[in-house]
Amino acid sequence: MTKPVYTLQNGAPVTQDEISTTAGRRGPLTFDNIHLFEKLAHFNRERIPERVVHARGSAAHGTFTLTQSLSDLSIADFLQQEGQQTQVFLRFSTVAGGQDSADYVRDVRGFALRFYTQQGNYDIVGNNTPVFFIRDPLKFPDFIHSQKKDPRTNLPNPAHHFEFWAHHPQSLHQVTILMSDRGIPKSYRHLNGYGSHTLSLYNAKGERVWVKWHFKTNQGIANLSGEEAARQAPFAAQQDLVSSIDNGDFPSWTVKIQVMSEAEARQYRINPFDLTKVWPHQDFPLRTIGTLELNRNVDNYFAETEQVTFSPSNLVPGTGVSPDKVLQGRLFAYADAHRYRVGTNHNQLPVNSPRCPVNHLQRDGAMAGMGCPVHQGAGVNFSPNHRGDAPVAAPALAEPPMPLESDAWLGQFDDQDSDNFSQAGDLFRLFDDAHKNRLAANIAGGLSQASPDVQALMLAQFEKADPDYRARVEAALAKLA
Numbered sequence: 001m002t003k004p005v006y007t008l009q010n011g012a013p014v015t016q017d018e019i020s021t022t023a024g025r026r027g028p029l030t031f032d033n034i035h036l037f038e039k040l041a042h043f044n045r046e047r048i049p050e051r052v053v054h055a056r057g058s059a060a061h062g063t064f065t066l067t068q069s070l071s072d073l074s075i076a077d078f079l080q081q082e083g084q085q086t087q088v089f090l091r092f093s094t095v096a097g098g099q100d101s102a103d104y105v106r107d108v109r110g111f112a113l114r115f116y117t118q119q120g121n122y123d124i125v126g127n128n129t130p131v132f133f134i135r136d137p138l139k140f141p142d143f144i145h146s147q148k149k150d151p152r153t154n155l156p157n158p159a160h161h162f163e164f165w166a167h168h169p170q171s172l173h174q175v176t177i178l179m180s181d182r183g184i185p186k187s188y189r190h191l192n193g194y195g196s197h198t199l200s201l202y203n204a205k206g207e208r209v210w211v212k213w214h215f216k217t218n219q220g221i222a223n224l225s226g227e228e229a230a231r232q233a234p235f236a237a238q239q240d241l242v243s244s245i246d247n248g249d250f251p252s253w254t255v256k257i258q259v260m261s262e263a264e265a266r267q268y269r270i271n272p273f274d275l276t277k278v279w280p281h282q283d284f285p286l287r288t289i290g291t292l293e294l295n296r297n298v299d300n301y302f303a304e305t306e307q308v309t310f311s312p313s314n315l316v317p318g319t320g321v322s323p324d325k326v327l328q329g330r331l332f333a334y335a336d337a338h339r340y341r342v343g344t345n346h347n348q349l350p351v352n353s354p355r356c357p358v359n360h361l362q363r364d365g366a367m368a369g370m371g372c373p374v375h376q377g378a379g380v381n382f383s384p385n386h387r388g389d390a391p392v393a394a395p396a397l398a399e400p401p402m403p404l405e406s407d408a409w410l411g412q413f414d415d416q417d418s419d420n421f422s423q424a425g426d427l428f429r430l431f432d433d434a435h436k437n438r439l440a441a442n443i444a445g446g447l448s449q450a451s452p453d454v455q456a457l458m459l460a461q462f463e464k465a466d467p468d469y470r471a472r473v474e475a476a477l478a479k480l481a
C-alpha cells in the first residue's frame with residue numbers, strides 16, 4: 001500500500017520529520033524551521049476550555065426507536081410513527097471533576113441526549129436523578145463553587161459541600177439520592193436517565209401537555225459502595241462503555257414519559273415546575289414510548305465527545321420548555337458556554353450539525369463554513385431581499401402561548417420554604433434498613449468534617465424529612481467521633 005506523504009498544513013510535502021534544521025551539527029536552530037514551528041504552535045493550541053461543569057465524560061452514538069406514536073400530543077416529526085428510528089448521541093458525565101478526573105466518585109451523572117431529527121436537533125440535557133439541588137438558577141454558581149475544589153488547597157472540601165446544603169434545604173431531596181446507593185453507579189450502562197425538568201409537547205390543535213422524560217436502564221440499576229469505587233481504575237466507566245459497544249453488547253434504555261395537562265397543573269398539590277420535586281408515579285403513571293440503544297463508539301473523542309454542544313434550548317417543533325426557573329436559566333447558560341468553549345460557529349461541526357437543511361442569515365465569525373452545509377455562498381445575507389430567496393419563517397409550527405399564573409406580578413418571590421422535606425422523606429422511607437444505614441454512613445463521612453453549626457442545620461433538615469433519618473445520621477456521626 002502506498003503510504004500517504006506527510007505534509008505541512010498548506011499541503012506541501014515535508015522532507016524531514018525527525019530532525020530539525022540547525023546551523024551546524026551542534027545547533028542552534030534557524031528561523032526557516034517552518035515544519036517545527038507549525039508543529040509546536042499547533043500543539044500549544046490543542047486544548048479548548050473544558051466544560052465548567054460535567055468536564056469528564058464518555059459518549060456514544062445510537063438509535064431511538066419510537067414504540068408508541070405520540071401524534072396525539074406532539075407534531076414533532078420523530079414522535080409520529082411506531083417503529084420510526086432517529087439517530088441519537090448520548091454523553092454521560094460526572095459533574096464536579098475536571099476532564100481527566102476519576103469516573104468512580106460519589107457524584108451526579110450527566111445524561112445528555114441529542115435526537116438528530118428531520119426538523120432539527122432536540123436535546124434533553126438531564127441527569128441520572130429526577131430532581132436537582134436548587135430551584136433558582138441564581139444559586140447555580142454558588143452551588144458549583146461549593147462542590148468543586150477549595151480555592152486555597154485545590155482539593156475537594158466536604159465541609160463546603162455540606163455548608164451549601166445546610167443553608168439551602170431545597171437540596172435535601174437530591175442530597176438523599178446522592179448519598180444513597182445510587183450515588184456511585186456501577187457503570188454508565190447501569191443507571192437511569194431523567195430529563196428532570198418539566199418539559200412540554202404540543203399537538204396540531206395547539207394543545208400543550210407538560211411532560212417528564214424517564215430513561216430506564218435495561219441493564220438493571222447497579223451501584224458500587226465507596227470501598228468498591230475506591231478500588232476501581234480511574235477511567236473504568238469509560239472503558240466499560242467503549243468495550244461493551246465494541247463487543248456488540250449494546251446498552252439500552254426503555255423510554256417513558258409522564259404527562260400532565262395544563263388543567264391538572266393548575267390544580268395539582270405540588271408545583272409541577274419545581275425541579276426539586278418528582279411527580280409521584282401513582283398520580284402520573286409512566287407511559288412507555290420507545291427504546292434507546294447505544295451501538296456505535298465515537299471515532300474521535302475530541303471531535304465528538306469534547307466538541308458536542310448540548311443545550312436545553314435546542315428544541316424542535318412540537319416540543320417546548322416550561323416555566324421552571326432553573327430550566328429558563330439554562331436556556332441562556334448553555335449556548336453562551338458554547339460560544340466561549342467551542343466558538344460561535346460550533347453548530348457547524350459535524351457532531352453538532354443538524355441532519356436537515358439549515359437556512360439562516362447568521363454569517364461569518366471565526367471558522368465560518370467548516371465544511372458543513374451552512375455556508376450560504378453568494379446568497380444575499382438580509383431578509384426580505386430583492387431576489388426573494390431569503391428563508392421565510394414557519395408560523396404554522398408555532399408553540400401555543402405559555403400560560404402564566406392569572407395574576408402574575410413581577411418580583412422576587414421567596415420559595416425557599418416550599419416543602420423541602422416530604423419527598424426526601426418519601427425516598428428515605430422507600431429504603432430498607434440496611435440501605436438507610438448506608439445512607440447515614442455516607443452522609444456522616446462528609447458531614448463529620450463540617451462545623452458544628454452546619455451539622456446542627458443538617459440534622460434539623462433530616463429530622464423534618466423523617467425523625468428516623470436524623471437518628472441514623474446522628475448515630476453514624478457518633479460512631480465516627
Ligand code: NDP
Pocket residue numbers: 130177180181182192216221278279280281282422423424426427430
Ligand atoms: P414509587 O414507589 O412509585 O417510585 C419510587 C422510585 O424510586 C422508583 O422510580 C425507583 O426507581 C426510585 N428509587 C429507588 N431507589 C432510589 C434511589 N436510591 N435514588 C433515587 N431513586 C430511587 O414512588 P413515588 O413516585 O411516589 O416517589 C417516591 C420517591 O421515589 C420520590 O420522592 C423520589 O425520591 C423517588 N423517585 C421518584 C421518581 C418519580 O418520577 N416519581 C423517579 C425516581 C425516584 P426504579 O424504578 O428505577 O427502581
Ligand code: HEM
Pocket residue numbers: 050051052053054057091092093109110111112125126127132136137138140195196197308309310326329330333334337338341
Ligand atoms: C453542562 C450550566 C443545571 C445537566 C453544563 C454546562 C454549563 C451548565 C455551563 C457546560 C456546557 C458546555 O460547556 O457544553 C448549568 C446551569 C444550571 C444547570 C447554569 C442551572 C441554573 C443543570 C441541570 C441538569 C444539568 C438541572 C440536569 C437536569 C447538565 C449536563 C451537562 C451540563 C448533563 C453536560 C452536557 C454534556 O454532556 O455536554 N451545565 N447547568 N445542568 N449540565 Fe448543567
